[in-house]
């Protein structure tokens with residue numbers, strides 16, 4: 001075993017290196033459901049990159065079989081899944097070598113590593129378990145009883161298994177000496193009928209994981225590839241002195257850096273870079289995905305030529321050219337059929353005879369590999385699906401430009417215009433539900449770039465200059481503006497433009513972002529997609545995107561929902577704060593696409609004050625796929641709602657119990673007891689990872705409080721922080737208080753009066769301060785109304801506003817949660833301000849400095865302003881009522897339009913950390929008036945004249 005696993009391939013020439021020297025630690029997580037993965041591995045990898053999501057439990061190779069002290073069950077079967085090339089095989093080799101060399105897992109007395117490829121070759125042979133072990137492991141001869149021994153079987157690559165593992169119909173076998181078909185033997189070993197005390201470790205790509213019945217599996221782990229530090233470690237080991245320059249080059253090209261998440265890509269990239277660095281000083285390093293694969297192919301060809309022509313550095317010798325073309329044909333034809341593994345018959349269909357194929361696999365060891373089937377079929381595959389897609393694109397490109405035949409449409413064209421081929425490729429890729437042609441398209445378009453064609457001179461026919469690609473670029477941009485395309489497909493089109501070196505869309509967006517604005521422009525769908533592309537490929541790690549920085553208007557926000565959905569589904573964005581936004585159904589629908597996607601790694605979702613009054617959850621439509629969060633958030637303006645209906649809350653519990661969400665802020669929403677009870681079902685699940693739950697002001701009373709208390713006392717709860725302030729838990733508060741040690745708790749203020757929907761329950765009273773009133777303002781006797789009048793004679797006072805702005809402040813500074821309403825007439829600013837605001841000069845204008853925030857209504861036009869930055873909201877009416885809600889601790893100041901029947905329409909929310917008490921204040925223009933409404937005694941608005 002030491003001999004077998006101590007060396008791994010180091011480079012394309014077939015040189016090996018010690019595994020212990022090359023091996024870089026992998027990021028492995030514990031948990032995760034079985035899933036059917038229809039995603040392409042490369043896209044999956046792009047999505048799974050960036051920083052690992054925080055609360056995942058990582059596990060080391062040594063601890064795989066260590067039982068959880070809380071669980072009495074020993075670990076019998078570990079299922080490790082991971083996409084192609086993520087390092088599963090290398091991991092099992094490292095495990096075996098560490099064991100064989102006495103470094104780890106020494107409690108095991110016997111270890112039998114198998115690959116399913118090896119077993120496939122014996123699929124028609126009958127074996128007993130003992131016989132099988134004797135067949136593969138000669139030192140085990142003479143061994144026929146395992147009962148007293150700690151034994152581990154490793155079965156690598158379940159996805160390649162060609163044996164029919166039928167767990168429901170295979171009869172029970174318990175005798176390790178009884179000879180049976182191999183599939184019977186394996187089924188019984190896996191389900192524990194045969195050698196129940198033996199441990200098993202099965203590795204698989206995700207798509208095949210569900211072949212093993214859940215009841216047979218003790219734990220599921222996932223190899224996630226390299227984290228950023230691990231990527232760097234890999235390149236440090238590979239490049240030593242040159243590693244700093246190599247790492248900084250790779251980091252500068254985001255798409256390549258992201259791909260290095262996958263060890264097999266690190267290997268491909270290292271191979272290319274190593275050769276380029278050896279050949280020239282200061283070489284031009286690959287900038288796009290196509291360029292990297294082109295270099296990879298060139299490196300292989302050179303190695304081949306050097307072997308065949310005694311070191312002469314021919315670029316494309318005729319036999320190499322033929323070889324690449326035949327492989328391209330095979331790649332394309334099998335890609336169309338969806339095949340990743342091929343047999344001799346497949347090769348001969350492509351005109352490749354097996355002897356030639358063996359030669360190819362011997363030479364192109366790291367492009368194409370032949371698996372050693374002992375007696376049966378030989379199996380061939382490309383080292384990674386992306387290599388197959390690249391060669392397939394090469395074949396389609398070459399066929400079109402050399403013969404005029406468009407293989408995608410089976411049509412012959414006399415004029416070989418690139419756009420004709422490209423259009424059909426774009427159309428076909430866009431029609432795919434699964435995106436199976438996305439990468440193929442990227443390569444095909446990348447191959448049209450002249451620098452790539454120059455590198456392949458002698459293999460490819462030149463197709464003209466980059467100018468001939470303009471038609472294709474125009475077509476892609478046109479597609480990006482069309483309706484009905486999924487965010488994923490759009491993103492791929494952006495990648496295609498990148499491969500074609502067209503950065504015009506992205507540059508437009510960068511210009512907008514630099515200008516700090518997204519709202520002023522009416523952005524096209526293509527530009528919104530470009531924004532999401534930019535967000536995903538930005539050099540800085542995207543954990544947080546603060547839309548507020550760009551002053552997005554409501555329309556801008558809705559426009560962003562689509563891109564955000566694709567960001568969610570294809571990045572590891574971990575925190576999303578949508579608080580104080582009018583999501584609207586259409587925006588929500590778009591966002592949900594992203595929230596539902598399996599790779600979404602969202603941990604924190606804040607919907608603080610989103611007027612979220614019903615959480616409606618759709619049933620999981622994707623079988624076993626783990627849905628991190630599949631909510632549809634329905635927005636209703638005003639905080640009057642209908643509460644969570646029981647049927648819609650059941651699925652919420654299941655979402656919580658299948659997601660890694662750690663923080664959920666549902667404050668100021670209308671959840672009620674029934675909603676909270678259902679939420680608790682999810683919280684109690686062993687998988688739920690929620691640590692912080694904010695339910696402040698959610699109309700929770702005793703029943704909800706009791707449900708939360710019982711959840712907190714359950715062993716599986718991870719909750720470490722619960723905010724139940726502004727609710728009425730009643731006697732259940734005592735139960736909750738008793739659990740403070742387990743989970744810090746915010747219960748105060750509490751009381752029945754908080755069980756009223758909407759912010760009016762936070763209403764506060766204050767009056768205006770005559771000493772602050774400008775000389776054109778007259779206060780009523782009770783200091784609750786202010787009117788613009790002719791000049792008044794007021795005594796001088798240091799607090800009085802003087803100069804050109806007719807303003808007044810309240811007597812009282814406010815903190816915490818406060819709500820007030822004002823009736824206004826004419827043209828006014830409704831504002832809050834720190835006390836220290838200046839009282840004269842341009843600086844004192846409410847909203848025009850960093851100490852005040854205002855809503856101004858002039859000519860029926862509403863606008864908000866802080867620190868001189870004004871944003872228009874829209875046209876409404878020339879008189880009416882405005883509600884103001886301040887939650888200084890949450891850092892939110894919201895303005896609402898109040899309709900005559902009491903409903904609130906959210907206008908705007910300022911988010912800021914308010915460091916001092918805020919004084920309500922007003923600015924009035926001629927013929928205007930403002931009255932503070934006493935919310936306790938007021939008559940309904942419609943009873944009064946003028947409304």
Ligand SMILES: Nc1ncnc2c1ncn2[C@@H]1O[C@H](COP(=O)(O)OP(=O)(O)OP(=O)(O)O)[C@@H](O)[C@H]1O
Pocket residue numbers: 022023024025026082083084085086087088089090091157205234263264265267
């Ligand atoms: N831990 C590691 N350290 C260094 N290189 C690694 C590591 N894991 C994998 N590699 C590199 O990646 C290549 C692919 O890895 P491996 O064959 O283990 O992937 P896999 O997950 O088994 O893929 P598949 O599902 O296609 O069989 C290896 O040949 C090796 O070059």
